[in-house]
Amino acid sequence: MSSPAHSSPHREHHAPAAWFLRGAGHALSVPALVLFASYLGFGAVLQSVGFPLFAGLASTFLIWALPAQLILIGGLVSGTALPALALAVALSSMRLLPMVVSIAPHMRGTRRSLPAELICAHYVAMTVWLEGLRLLPRLPGEARVPFVLGLGNALIGISLLGTLTGYHVASEVPVPLAAGLLLLTPLSFTVLMVRNAATPTDWLALAAGLLIMPLTLHFEGGLDLLIAGIGGGTLAYGLGRLWERRR
């Protein structure tokens, strides 16, 4: 790259295109592999329920939050009314607000630009948030916007590739592998939710969703997601508060 005196990231001054490529380069990492595998499973799920491919790919690019995408597809399959489903997606995505608030100061250029801040915020989901908090504070101000755009677009590109591959591979491979692809999403999210559960409320919410959903499968009218999700989550929140007050 440049001379040794300029090897510290603080000192380097590149064109925006170079910072964009730097960001894209940082996307080639273990988190990207995890994203690829997750979206591979999502693509297989899309194919299995008969959701159109282009709209499924658009959901990866536009929504860019796998839990929200899964709730959307799951709700559509079970026939949830669209306004109720929009509410469920909004509740699931609200966690993005504090994430964006915390990373926004690191995503600004030297000159404040509202459109640039709004566009950069679109790329914030778990991976960009974690990688951004790690990498961005070390970069000079003018590097941050192109770096985020490079990182975010490369990660979305890898995820689109995963979605597309999962969609096509699911119907081509032998039955045991195809079943394995379809298991990827429920299996990885169950393990992830077990890892992330810290408080009694977390455990109760996880148990409520997992246990109430099978009981509501035969209900008419697509209420299962609302009963198990909003009802179960509210129950878990109430019981969790009682639990913590007793101690």
Add this chain to the structure above:
Amino acid sequence: MSGGWTEGSALLVVILVGFLPTEIWRSLAILAGRRVEEGSALLHWVKAVATALLAAVVARLLFAPAGVLADMPLALRIGAVVGGVAAFMLVRRSIFAGVVAGEAILIAGSLMLGH
């Protein structure tokens, strides 16, 4: 749902029911920023509901799956996930170990059943 969706109608639903309810929080964070209170009771409730919603969708994918996963017995599907969680807890809380173990159980079971 299958069959009833054209690319156009599905894309419209993705935008109105998926993109807008998600992007609003990212935009609000930039526009309203610090004025949003953290750690309030409302946010705790939202977190519990978000967790239960995701768990419910996961349960739906396990208990009422589509495609070839539906050809696997329920006991095998559940056994694979329980085995994955057990491997996660036994092998240094490794997500990778959990996912590999769960997949191995399902694929081995499927082969034994003659698929």
